[in-house]
Amino acid sequence: xxxxxxxxxxxxxxxxKTATLTCNYTNYSPAYxxxxxxxxxxxxxxxxxxxxxxxxxxxxxxxxxxxxxxKQSLFHITASQPADSATYLCALYTGGFKTxxxxxxxxxxxx
Amino acid sequence: xxxxxxxxxxxxxxxxxxxxxxxxxxxxxxPNLYWYRQAAGRGLQLLFYSVGIGQISSxxxxxxxxxxxxxxxxxxxxxxxxxxxxxxxxxxxxxGESTDTQYFGPGTRLTVL
Numbered sequence: 001x002x003x004x005x006x007x008x009x010x011x012x013x014x015x016x017k018t019a020t021l022t023c024n025y026t027n028y029s030p031a032y033x034x035x036x037x038x039x040x041x042x043x044x045x046x047x048x049x050x051x052x053x054x055x056x057x058x059x060x061x062x063x064x065x066x067x068x069x070x071k072q073s074l075f076h077i078t079a080s081q082p083a084d085s086a087t088y089l090c091a092l093y094t095g096g097f098k099t100x101x102x103x104x105x106x107x108x109x110x111x
Numbered sequence: 112x113x114x115x116x117x118x119x120x121x122x123x124x125x126x127x128x129x130x131x132x133x134x135x136x137x138x139x140x141x142p143n144l145y146w147y148r149q150a151a152g153r154g155l156q157l158l159f160y161s162v163g164i165g166q167i168s169s170x171x172x173x174x175x176x177x178x179x180x181x182x183x184x185x186x187x188x189x190x191x192x193x194x195x196x197x198x199x200x201x202x203x204x205x206x207g208e209s210t211d212t213q214y215f216g217p218g219t220r221l222t223v224l
Contacts, residue, residue: 004154034212041218043201043203043216045215049212089154097143097157097168098170101147104154
């Protein structure tokens with residue numbers, strides 16, 4: 001069956017450290033993969049998109065990698081801040097109008 | 112710039128009552144529109160999408176329906192709510208020529224009692 005999994009429901013790190021979130025998928029061949037941020041009680045906000053022919057994408061303190069052989073994407077936040085605390089969603093575009101979202105990883109950054 | 116609105120923000124309804132959630136988009140024309148439901152600890156579930164006025168595609172059979180009476184208006188409805196309809200409902204749009212990045216509204220928290 002098709003699955004998309006994000007690592008551990010919650011991740012706790014110290015301010016200033018690098019947060020690394022994992023997204024693994026099976027039985028998909030996504031054209032691209034996206035990461036969204038969601039704050040409690042709010043809608044997701046788009047952060048980054050990486051295509052299947054791209055290995056890495058960066059935006060300010062954010063970095064995303066995409067390994068289609070491992071079927072995995074890693075999302076890094078460097079020099080993390082308490083304001084980075086949120087839930088981060090991985091999403092796979094699988095064709096047509098269908099995007100499959102993971103359940104998300106809650107990130108807590110302690111001051 | 113584009114903005115997306117949803118209302119109401121929260122709603123508490125009894126089982127068996129009707130539902131109408133509204134979503135409007137400003138600052139763009141002919142957007143693709145989507146309704147998602149998010150249950151606690153679960154990923155977003157695509158319920159409906161629309162590529163134009165009156166064009167609705169359903170992804171999950173259920174007692175919900177959607178309509179698009181105007182280009183930038185998307186409505187989610189039910190004639191009789193079930194307990195299992197409780198959740199966080201999100202409307203999203205993407206540019207008409209693209210289906211990749213979606214932009215989400217603030218959401219509606221629905222509790223069915």
